[in-house]
Amino acid sequence: MNDTPPAASPSTGAPVWLDWIGALLRPWVRIRRMPEDVRALLPDDPRPTVYVIERPGLSDTLILERACQEAGLPSPYAAADRLPIKRRRAVVAMSRRPRLFGRRPHPTRSETLSLLADVVRADPEKDVRLVPVSIFVGRAPARESGWFSVLFSENWVVVGRFRRLLALLLNGRDTVVQFAAPVSLREAVAVEADTERGVRKLQRILRVHFRRIRAAVIGPDLSHRRTLIDGVVNAAPVQQAIDAHAAREGIDRDKAAAKAREFAWEIAADQSHLVVRSASFLLTALWEKIYRGVNMHHFDKLREVVPGHEVIFVPCHRSTTDDALLPYLLYHNGLAVPHIAAGVNLNLPLIGPILRRGGAFFLRRSFSDPFYSTVFREYMSQLIARGISLMYFIEGGRSRTGRTLTPRGGLLSMTLRSFLRQPHRPVVFQPVYIGYEKVMEGESYIGELSGKPKEKESWGGLIRSLGALRRNYGSVTVNFGEPLFLKPLLDEVAPDWQQATADPEAKPTWLKGAVDTLGERILVNINRAAHVGPVNLLALTLLATPKHAMAEADLLAQIELSKALLAEVPYSERVTLTGLSPQEIIAYGENMQWIRRVAHPLGDVLTVDEKQGVMLSYFGNNVTHLYATAAWIGCCFNNNRRLARASILRLGRLVYPFVQAELFLPWSEAEFAERVQATLEFFQARGLLATVEGTDGRILERGPGQSNAAFRLRVLAHTLMPAIERYYIGLALLVKNGPHALSAGELENLSYLTAQRLSLLHEMNAPEFFDKALFRGFIQKLRERRVISADANGKLVFEAELEAVAKDARVILSREIRHGILKLTPEAQAQIGKVEDGEDGKAA
Structure with a gap:
């Protein structure tokens, strides 16, 4: 330039x-x-x-x-x-x-x-x-x-x-x-x-x-909003929906048509180049005030894809600023601002019209009304037909824990069905990773995870949030992941998909599977474009110790190890890593007031205060998936001085499908085994593991419990250990109660309560440890792999082999944690039938 x-x-x-x-x-x-x-x-x-x-x-x-x-x-x-x-x-x-x-x-x-x-x-x-x-x-x-x-x-x-x-x-x-x-x-x-x-x-x-x-x-040549709405209302699917609604409700057809038009006016954006460009002036000043820098990677690869494609931007959702930050960066770097899906709760007086002119279109939280659903789907089809790029979040809401959330398929399904109507224009989904060093909503996230209701959007809340603009939130990194082209994906999951294009209202049987596959791959590619910054490394390291404190020498060595691991056993070519040295990372954390230095004659100690520790866990969770393989090996050696390679791989194959589903990891089981081998070699080269003499490399050992090698592995293991403990809670509850005793909902509630109480007893500050959504995903994965199934009454049944799997936890979990979980399961059993979704906080 x-x-x-x-x-x-x-x-x-x-x-x-x-x-x-x-x-x-x-x-x-x-x-x-x-x-x-x-x-x-x-x-x-x-x-x-x-x-x-x-x-x-x-x-x-x-x-x-x-x-x-x-x-x-x-x-x-x-x-x-x-x-x-x-x-x-x-x-x-x-x-x-x-x-x-x-x-x-x-x-x-x-x-x-x-x-x-x-x-x-x-x-x-x-x-x-x-x-x-x-x-x-x-x-x-x-x-x-x-x-x-x-x-x-x-x-x-x-x-x-x-x-x-x-x-x-x-x-x-x-x-x-x-x-x-x-x-x-x-x-x-x-x-x-x-x-x-x-x-x-x-x-x-x-x-x-x-x-x-x-x-x-x-951006595309936008005609007047009224013209677009006329096209939506006059489309054949909406006209059929008008007839059906009029007949169902017993009203005049003109009234039904007026309602369809009302829906379209409520939904449609009215993007103005004047408003978009004006907003860019304000946002430039805002980002410079609250952030130390906004860094972007792999944009050149996106620029090559955009011409000739209908681009759907699908970023992760970490903060309310995501909605403005990504469109601003696209515009600032020479691309058109996409039309952005926004919840109707943001359509506030004065604010709503401005967002609408900036490119926002509004959707309701529920699509239970088929009439509204048809109008909205037609609006999406009209946008795609006009070549207007879109942006929406597929996680269903902002992540309160910092982890990537399970995808919601509603907008993805509508996009696929719109494409089937007009498959001549190629559609590409562009995953985007957005990484922060502080989020404005940090304290509210902690409150919501503790049971407080989510505060509704209002003018009062907006005014109160203005106080946050006086603070500095560090730097932001936006990484563009590997794009997903829709046609090749459909060729893979549904080779006969082109037959569905003959019927514009077709909803083929393969659609749900295609949507699930697409949603999962989008999140996998978001994770493959993660950024590891100073705050992420400090969170992963310091929160792995019981008191969230570490001697400066140990902290420097652990940060260096974490950086070297990503450099020598790379997760993906699109993952980016801070260029700061370990010393500079510690200084940066002190400057951002995430960590505090305690001077001591034998060497300074770096520590994290309790409240900061809970908030810092959010940023550790952003990048947990990058260290999943190393953390698994660390878990294996947490309670074992020696272990056979075959045992590490065998247990890894058992646990990997559940870790993969939770962290959206990109590898097959065979590829995961290869990464385990590569990581073992890295640890051996670093002196953290060694082969036992006379075993031809079949058995590996770590140093004594108080050695530096054992300490390094324990710190790495911490990122995955809560997940292993959660899996054991679910399995222990199943085995303890036996077949035909618990439904999937009851198991989810009891697992949540057990984890919540265990966190109180053992001072586990990670809020995701008792996240109900993670238990739900684990139970769903058990069902998908046919480890469990439901009987005629909806109760879960399983084979005796599940008990052997639960016993394998002895290799990974400490005796204290295993006994703590088993001790709580009888108490949790007494809550069967008493705990409903609305009573979780009271029962806890």
Whole structure:
């Protein structure tokens, strides 16, 4: 990026008057090239070069001339000297200038392209390199831009000279010039027998290219909201729903149609480029005030995917700022703001209309009304058909524990069904990981996990939250994960999916399985793009000790080990890791007031206060999955000095499906076994494990219980140990009560109560330890793997082998924890039938 470009040399072959005008405009224009290294995209080439631009005009020619000089490319006037035909400049525009009076002109055939096509077809040795160049004036937001300049920012209208001049004067310092890969004129026209037909086809392809780039950069050409709503209401599925609702409710059809229109008005966004650009000014100031920096990775890979695709952004949901942060970053880096799904609870007076103009569309929490559901689904279909990118969260709400939540399939299902109606436009899901170092809602999350009801959104709550803007929340990292293309996924899970496109209202039997697979892979790819920052490493390390305190030397060594583990046994190529040294990480944690230093003559101790410890666990949970394999090995050696490799792998195969489902791990059981082996080798190289002599490497051992090696493994084990303990609680309750005694709901409630009480007795501060959703997922996984099943009365039954699995816990869990769980199970048994969902807090 050239914020302060070097002075350009005089234009070779350009008229003197053009240089003068360019010199006058130079202070008003600052060019940002995409890609930054244009020469890598357009190396030296013996073929003559012709630049293809979207719109004609002197200003675009001047901008192109300067961008080429700054990038080291031949200028349009210098390139004209090498053309086989006589032209003053090597530039072709795909549209015509609007007339002062009369209708907008239609695009016509380019005489220059036709003459060049005749030349290259006549001489097999000749060719011309066409370089498409998109130019946007006033696209990128900047702090120095004025509010009035928003009115003259880039849009879809081909404007006249005076308006373009105003746009340059007001927004010229935010000019974006995007070069595309060159096109061979010979190859483009050779596919057609007739030269003129080949030129017309080439121009159509180029216009489509420019429309895709413009849609990706400033968003699709949005018609009036009323037009979109008319399309929704008049669609065949909604018309059928109107008839059905009128018949069901016994009302006049016009009243039913009015209700459908009311639903559509309640739902629909009314995105305004003016509001979006204005909001970018405010958000720039806000992020600079509350964050130390916003870091973004892998955006270049996203940029390659966007043109020509319907993009569905699916970020993790950690904070209310997610809704504004990701769209802002997309806009700030040259992509259009997506339409964002928002809960209808955010449609507050004054705030709702602003969000709607910013691109938010509102949905109700429940889709139990089939009439409303049909209207909403049709609205989604209309957005996808128009090529409007979308953004929604599939976790159903913000994570209160910092872990990735189980996906909800509602919006995914609607997206798939909309795609089936119009499968010609490829759809891609873009997972996004958002990592914070502090969240504004931290204290409210702790309260909700303790049983307090979630506070409803209101003006009062909004005003109270403004006080949080006085604090600093560290840095934020946004990583773009591996995209998921919908067509290949459907080919994999439902090879006959194209048969469903014949019926626009089809709901094929394979749809639920496809939605479940898609949701799981999105979350897997979000986790594969995680960022490990200083706060994450401090949380993982310090919270693993009983008193959340560690000698500085031990803390430095443990942080170094955690960083080395991700570097030498990488989780994914998209995982990012802080570049700070262990010493800098500790200093950063002190500066952020997450940790406190206690001076001591024998060496300083770093500690975490109790309240901070509960909040810090949130950030440890963000990255627990990255250390799952190392933590499993640590668990195995927690209570064992020696253990056979085969035992580590055998027990790992038993527990991995449940850990995989809970943490959304990407590997198969065989791949997990390979990672275990690789991690064992890492530990051996580090001296944390060693092979026992005379066993041919079959048996491994760690150091004595008080050694540094044993301590390092115990700290790593802590990240996974709560999950193992939760699994044992569920299994112990099942085995203790026997078959035909507990339903799935009763087992979930009793497991929750047991874990909650165990946390009180053993000072377990991790709030996710007694998260009911995690017990629910564990029970569901037991059913999926047919470890348990339900009888005719809904009670759970299981085979005797389950008792052997429960006994294997002796290898992993300490005697104290096992006895504590078993001691509580008779007390929990007495609560059967007494605990309902609304009574959990009272029973606890």
